[in-house]
Amino acid sequence: MIRSTFTVFFLTVLSTTSYGQLSGKFIEQKTDSLFAGYTTGTPGVAVAVVHEGKMVFKKGYGSANLEYDIPVTPETVFLVGSVSKQFTAFSIYLLEHQGKLSLNDDVRKYIPELSKFAKPVTIKHLCYHTSGLKEQLALLGFSGWRMDEYISNEQILSIVSRQTDLNFEPGSKFKYSNTNYTLLAEIVERVSGESFSSFTKKNIFEPLGMDNSQFYDDNERLIKGRAYSYDHEDSTYKKEKLNNVYVGSTGLYTTVEDLSKWSDNFYDPKVGDELLIRKFNQLATLDDGSPALLVEEPKVQHAKGQFFRNYRGIDTYIHTGGDAAFKAFFGRFPDERLTVIVLSNDIRFVPYSNGIKIAEFCLEDKMHPEQKEEDVPVNVDNAEYESDKSQLFRYSGSFYSEELLTRYTLRVKEGNLVMSHVRLNDMKLEQKGKSTFSGVNYYPFTVDFIEDDHGNVSGLNIIDFRGEIISFEKCYEYSQACVEK
Template sequence: MNIAITTSLKLMALLALLYLPLCPVIAQPQVPETDIDSLFASYTDNTPGVAVVIVRNGEVIFRRGYGLANLEYGIPITPQTVFNVGSVSKQFTAFAIYLLAEQGKLSLDDDIRRYLPELPKFGKPITIKHLCYHTSGLKEPLALLSFAGWRMDDYISTAHVLQLLSRQTALNFESGSAFRYSNANYVLLAEIVARVSGESFADFTRKNIFEPLGMQQSQFYDDNERLIKNRAYSYDFEDGKFKKEKLNAAYVGSTALYTTAEDLAKWNANFQKPKIGNPALLQKFNALATLDDGTPALLSKDMNIQHAKGQFYRNYRGIETYIHTGGDAFFRSFFGRFPQEDLSIIVLSNSPHFVAFPMGMKLLEILVADKMLPLHEEAATIPTPPATKSEAVAETDLAQYQGHFYSTELNSTFEVQLKGAQLWLRHFRLEEIPLEPLPEKGSFSGRNYYPFSLHFRQNEQGQVQEMEVQDFRGEKLIFEKH
């Protein structure tokens, strides 16, 4: 090396050292790794587990995996492990809609039948905005599927869900008049994206969201036979041991995003420094949802939790939060953004023992406990109502409920059968469901993947003429006696 070059390099190094004091570095708060590790200590080399990524001031400050992605092969979870994130998928679906609106290819005020003419007319039109806001009044497809005789481990495609929604005869309420969370909204949004763009929803999101953001391990899973590298598998726990929890669904929009904790950190970065969209679009996207009369679209009035297109906004103990959790089979996910703290928390799991929201909020407390307001006493302790014991029903009274009951909109028949002193609900594709009496006469409870209540209704002559099924979300389905 000649003398001139050597002298120049020394001069550049000296200038760099002189310049350092003029550029203060913002130090990241120390990460309480021990506390975080303790929170997930139950996930070991013998259990399913979690992947955790924490982002602060635009930098990933913590990334770690606990437990196994695959119990059969002993493959550990890492921040690069691919999980199904359930309903965390919804914000990507809504964002795809907003991208198309920004391009002038649709309007949020469009009647959805412009794109989905096979859906019935329900009086007042349902708009794309109603779908985004969960104010459409459409029934929950998981309730419809389970009482149409579908098993939750069946192959279920978007086409299957569309066919079922197209048979519906009524809404839960007039569109725009109330908030009610329904996966139907986001399945339909994904289908609108596909029909407007002329390509599959999976391809549209790959080209317009995942690839521009460098989310190389992310995809909407619309083919239940497609291979996914580095994926985790979902597990249940029964009789003291883990077992596989099958998931064959391939309907997209409301769920079916397979991604990693690290990829979600890249999605998170787009809220601060957008590579797709722009600040104005993101402001619209983060704006809180309302009913048609302008009142807030609230998930919970008591806790003031308001919807915001695949996110829920809440001021929790003085911290501004945008959170959504997800669950499909026994995949569980937590994606929380806390803009005032420039903090985001991502936790993905394949364990039946992981409860997303409480664990995500425990992480928040570990990280910013000094900034959180104390819990109100009434919020910390929720009184448990006294249990109501139902009296046994005589066999002679139970006998009147026997028979076959048919739903036109579901094209589904259930048989009610009395065995001894126990009523059973039977469907040729499902396991028998025991019905337990409730305090109200003619009312029973059961579980068909999800808990439900059932009420037999009589005509003026006192004869049973129909049964009304109400699932835990409040969906009411009518089966007439044949």
């Protein structure tokens, strides 16, 4: 009887204190198993778990530099891609807190070179991803920029300022666009009178003791302890090229240890105060008050460089990042005072699934049972369009975009329609429909040809995988406008 009572008591204590075992070997054993494939011969991963303001686990796996066999440690510096965005938005909120700007200000108050639209784009629209501005990576890519070139905020601002159309009326829809956060960084610079890198260092990183964090706006600046990122082709790792210096949408180099200090600021503010933190965590909405949703089911709502959702009964604020083969996961579970941080320099690393798996290790006894989604039959039409090769010449010609100041030439080569640009490799197009083709630049895209009532091609639209539409007008040799262009 006594033995049975003790057993029940012991099992009860064990179940109710399993969360406390995060400070022991439990989380390490689980994480070691998860990342067992990372060795000295592979890129790696750095992990940190923070609970109640304490670092309960931190460890590195694999290599930060494959050429010099430098291991990943919790002090290794990684580029965190879009995790940068919450620091950009927070900088805006700091300036608002100081009375130096309003979220309802027209963006053109600070960046007058932007086009004037029927309805003003406000700072809030940028923060909420509801501006309707076109994605900068699509604009750059189809202007002929290579993604491994030197690209700065100034160059992005130049091409964005040429855009005369929006994807939608500001405030009417949600659409994730890196352009929004590059412009926010530009506003921080113009309002504060100093570089974005300098502002964030003085106002965020130094006060929080984030000594190994910086926004990288100078590609010749040395970064002590940095990792290099690696692509993987034909079973071989290759060093990924990275020369860009645009900041705001990306550009933050940091460590899991520094990000743990950033996490602490949400609960014990040293930068800003509790009121600012509450405003920052408020969920984004459209102008009509409806939620700004990334996904409707499960409901995932934007919150200024964070995405909020309830995952298995637990509220989460999560954002992932990816840039030049770097990968990042920063996830806060505020009711549990838990934060999971995972950074990698391996292009094959999947941030969300790995980050949420570590959170499940920590919170399994608190989470609702995982619901299995029912398989829904999907009718997939795998029939290939039978292209009439003899008609491909109809799509030949020169096509010009006034907004991008760039030209593409289309011609038939070896029985295929090929799209050429003076600064890019030729792109073979595959016919998918009567006037629709697909191809790959750095990312997949679709080409829809525009025809008049007589079937003559007058232009084309390039639609990238994000849904961005770039319009091109067909040029004719006898057209003076074409000659001038």
